[in-house]
Amino acid sequence: MTPVLFQRARVIDPRNGVDGVRDVLVTDGRVAQVSEAPLPAPKDARVVDATDKWLVPGFIDLHVHLREPGEEGKETVLTGCRAAVAGGFTGVVAMPNTKVVNDSALVTELVLSRARDAGLCHVYPAGAITKGLKGEELSEAGELIGAGCVALTDDGRPVMNAGLMRRVLQYATQFDVPVMVHEEDLTLSAGGAMHEGATSTRLGLRGIPSSAEVAMVARDLVLLEETKGRLHVAHVSCEGSVRLIREAKQRGLRVTCEVAPHHFTLDDRAVGDYDTHAKMAPPLRGDVDVKALREALVDGTVDAIATDHAPHGVSDKLVEFEKGINGIVGLETALGLTLALVHEGVLTPRRAVELLSDGPARVFGLPGGHLAPGAPADITLLSPSEEWTVDAHRFYSRSRNTPFHGRTLKGRVTQTWVGGRCVFEDGQLKESR
Amino acid sequence: MRHLLGIAGWRRDELEALLDRAQAHLPGGPDASHVLRGRVVANLFFEDSTRTRSSFEVAARKLGADVLNWSYAGSSVSKGETLLDTARNIEAMGPAVIVIRHRSSGAPGLVARHVKCAVVNAGDGAHEHPSQALLDAFTLRQRWGRLDGRTVLIVGDVLHSRVARSNLLCLKALGARVVLCGPPTLLPPGLEEMGGEVTHQLDAVLPQADAVMCLRLQTERMSEAFLPSQREYSRLFGITPARAERMKPDALVLHPGPINRGVELSPVVADGPRSVILEQVANGVAVRRAILEACAS
Ligand SMILES: [Zn+2]
Numbered sequence: 001m002t003p004v005l006f007q008r009a010r011v012i013d014p015r016n017g018v019d020g021v022r023d024v025l026v027t028d029g030r031v032a033q034v035s036e037a038p039l040p041a042p043k044d045a046r047v048v049d050a051t052d053k054w055l056v057p058g059f060i061d062l063h064v065h066l067r068e069p070g071e072e073g074k075e076t077v078l079t080g081c082r083a084a085v086a087g088g089f090t091g092v093v094a095m096p097n098t099k100v101v102n103d104s105a106l107v108t109e110l111v112l113s114r115a116r117d118a119g120l121c122h123v124y125p126a127g128a129i130t131k132g133l134k135g136e137e138l139s140e141a142g143e144l145i146g147a148g149c150v151a152l153t154d155d156g157r158p159v160m161n162a163g164l165m166r167r168v169l170q171y172a173t174q175f176d177v178p179v180m181v182h183e184e185d186l187t188l189s190a191g192g193a194m195h196e197g198a199t200s201t202r203l204g205l206r207g208i209p210s211s212a213e214v215a216m217v218a219r220d221l222v223l224l225e226e227t228k229g230r231l232h233v234a235h236v237s238c239e240g241s242v243r244l245i246r247e248a249k250q251r252g253l254r255v256t257c258e259v260a261p262h263h264f265t266l267d268d269r270a271v272g273d274y275d276t277h278a279k280m281a282p283p284l285r286g287d288v289d290v291k292a293l294r295e296a297l298v299d300g301t302v303d304a305i306a307t308d309h310a311p312h313g314v315s316d317k318l319v320e321f322e323k324g325i326n327g328i329v330g331l332e333t334a335l336g337l338t339l340a341l342v343h344e345g346v347l348t349p350r351r352a353v354e355l356l357s358d359g360p361a362r363v364f365g366l367p368g369g370h371l372a373p374g375a376p377a378d379i380t381l382l383s384p385s386e387e388w389t390v391d392a393h394r395f396y397s398r399s400r401n402t403p404f405h406g407r408t409l410k411g412r413v414t415q416t417w418v419g420g421r422c423v424f425e426d427g428q429l430k431e432s433r
Numbered sequence: 434m435r436h437l438l439g440i441a442g443w444r445r446d447e448l449e450a451l452l453d454r455a456q457a458h459l460p461g462g463p464d465a466s467h468v469l470r471g472r473v474v475a476n477l478f479f480e481d482s483t484r485t486r487s488s489f490e491v492a493a494r495k496l497g498a499d500v501l502n503w504s505y506a507g508s509s510v511s512k513g514e515t516l517l518d519t520a521r522n523i524e525a526m527g528p529a530v531i532v533i534r535h536r537s538s539g540a541p542g543l544v545a546r547h548v549k550c551a552v553v554n555a556g557d558g559a560h561e562h563p564s565q566a567l568l569d570a571f572t573l574r575q576r577w578g579r580l581d582g583r584t585v586l587i588v589g590d591v592l593h594s595r596v597a598r599s600n601l602l603c604l605k606a607l608g609a610r611v612v613l614c615g616p617p618t619l620l621p622p623g624l625e626e627m628g629g630e631v632t633h634q635l636d637a638v639l640p641q642a643d644a645v646m647c648l649r650l651q652t653e654r655m656s657e658a659f660l661p662s663q664r665e666y667s668r669l670f671g672i673t674p675a676r677a678e679r680m681k682p683d684a685l686v687l688h689p690g691p692i693n694r695g696v697e698l699s700p701v702v703a704d705g706p707r708s709v710i711l712e713q714v715a716n717g718v719a720v721r722r723a724i725l726e727a728c729a730s
Contacts, residue, residue, distance in 0.1 A: 198623025202441075204538040204560030204595055207621070274539030320516060320537035322558070 009050030014354035015370035029420035057357035058090025058378030063306035070099020077114035083397035090378035091122035103128035105147035153180035169229030188212035214240035239292035258306035261337035276324030304360035311399030336409025377420035439561035455723035470497035492721035551728035566599035581608035589648030
């Protein structure tokens with residue numbers, strides 16, 4: 001494998017406390033040296049001039065829907081990986097709610113084999129908590145984890161049965177994997193199409209109150225305390241949840257959480273004139289919630305930014321709002337939306353990078369997320385201030401469902417490296433096949 | 434051509450102009466049977482409403498239009514055709530105006546973005562019912578001349594009511610004060626941001642009202658546990674003869690129909706001297722003629 005020398009990059013490596021101009025040498029697919037003094041280029045090395053660029057640990061997305069197997073018209077492992085590396089992600093966690101649910105080693109292996117064929121980035125499957133996501137019987141977690149699953153989740157649905165939730169938290173402690181939860185009390189959200197507030201009233205749409213999420217977070221924190229398990233709260237959307245998670249962390253509970261870029265960028269007013277591209281679960285919340293999420297990103301309550309990348313076809317969105325399917329694609333806009341917080345002065349560059357790389361790696365115990373010598377050379381190189389306009393038609397994802405089409409973002413991926421190999425460069429994929 | 438998707442987005446002077454136009458369409462006004470002669474008005478009703486559909490149909494025919502009635506029952510919608518498919522098919526028949534009633538909020542707006550002809554919202558979900566609000570405002574204006582300084586009390590299930598939303602916007606735009614009253618489970622958040630005042634104490638506000646607008650209690654709400662019972666609702670929010678006694682002597686009573694007699698409104702009041710319910714129905718045709726005329730031109 002060709003050695004690579006990145007010269008004069010601004011290296012931001014939160015785990016190792018690095019933020020400054022460095023040369024970075026990569027050999028044999030791993031980081032070999034990070035040096036303040038210029039490094040000599042080894043023979044045959046590729047030299048990358050990274051002046052004015054940020055060189056950061058490759059991003060890891062804990063929450064991605066790849067749709068394969070079953071809905072390959074929306075996305076496949078391959079197209080999802082393309083979107084990932086185009087967005088600067090070197091690893092993604094694939095949700096199990098595919099149209100054959102990932103509740104067996106067979107499906108886990110299929111996803112892993114498709115990912116190997118794609119040869120672009122790391123794909124870490126998550127296994128279902130319950131068989132068929134039905135919320136009734138526990139799936140065989142040991143088998144799933146043995147086959148390569150890194151977490152257990154019924155994402156897309158809550159685990160409504162508290163007794164079952166308690167047992168999975170207990171059961172998972174023997175494997176020490178996080179139980180990832182989609183928090184939604186279905187009796188509170190029933191019939192709702194968007195956040196309950198002034199906008200839902202104006203539009204005449206049934207609202208989903210914040211309590212639908214907060215009540216379930218509260219329940220699961222109680223169960224967590226009792227079981228001494230590991231809980232990861234997916235796509236936290238509102239102030240109440242953030243407050244409860246912050247307190248639980250202070251009391252030493254093993255709880256982590258993620259926030260999606262759309263939830264810290266948009267509020268419920270984005271639904272505007274029944275824009276189904278602003279329809280998601282949990283819904284876009286009020287401005288108070290957006291503010292609370294931003295504070296939680298800053299103070300460490302939030303461990304990771306995760307996109308909840310949810311590809312859907314055009315016909316799923318070109319319908320009455322109430323009929324529109326939930327979800328937006330997120331891999332290719334995550335960096336720009338996160339850096340918007342840096343440009344606004346909300347997040348430091350270091351914290352932003354931490355939320356996209358080190359934070360998620362720690363939450364699920366994944367390799368990467370930092371750049372110490374010996375670490376895998378999963379690297380994202382980006383121009384933090386380069387402006388570009390989101391054009392959904394140019395996404396590498398197979399789907400185009402985004403409310404950010406036409407928005408100008410500042411910050412763009414210039415290169416993505418996985419295991420020392422360049423897989424994306426200057427807007428082009430570098431596929432091995 | 435301009436769509437009428439809701440009251441939201443219309444200025445006061447535009448609303449007044451529409452009401453003035455309706456004035457000319459009252460019985461005894463100039464003959465307007467040539468206004469839409471040879472043109473087609475398509476009624477697309479995805480939800481049953483004989484009243485509203487008939488009112489639009491009579492209005493269209495009096496303008497000389499041909500009426501195409503399309504209703505959900507037995508249609509291809511049940512075979513998986515989307516709303517836009519249906520709308521585009523109807524559009525291909527060349528109507529000047531499509532009048533849409535749909536159970537989903539925002540459906541007429543979605544259609545309006547994808548067809549070339551004018552779209553009139555005849556009620557969408559819990560969003561808006563602009564022609565109803567205009568005919569209500571017209572009826573009040575007929576009695577009062579101006580709405581400025583008047584207090585209109587809207588009573589009942591505001592949460593699920595498109596009539597309440599459109600009336601709130603319309604009455605506010607025309608200068609009235611609007612108070613919304615009902616059980617807390619049926620009053621959604623954010624009504625103040627739309628200009629309304631909110632209360633749960635009917636008897637306290639009743640003496641202030643110049644008009645009381647009853648909303649139809651949708652009895653299916655009972656099974657969803659928004660209310661303990663019809664009986665309790667009637668006791669707390671029904672306009673009974675005793676309550677009518679405590680209203681201003683000349684206060685009016687309105688109802689969009691059809692009435693649950695004895696639930697939100699007692700028969701004595703509905704048929705009594707305060708009631709302008711039949712005037713609402715009659716004015717509905719004139720107002721809808723004005724709407725179709727404005728949208729088709
Ligand atoms: Zn989810």
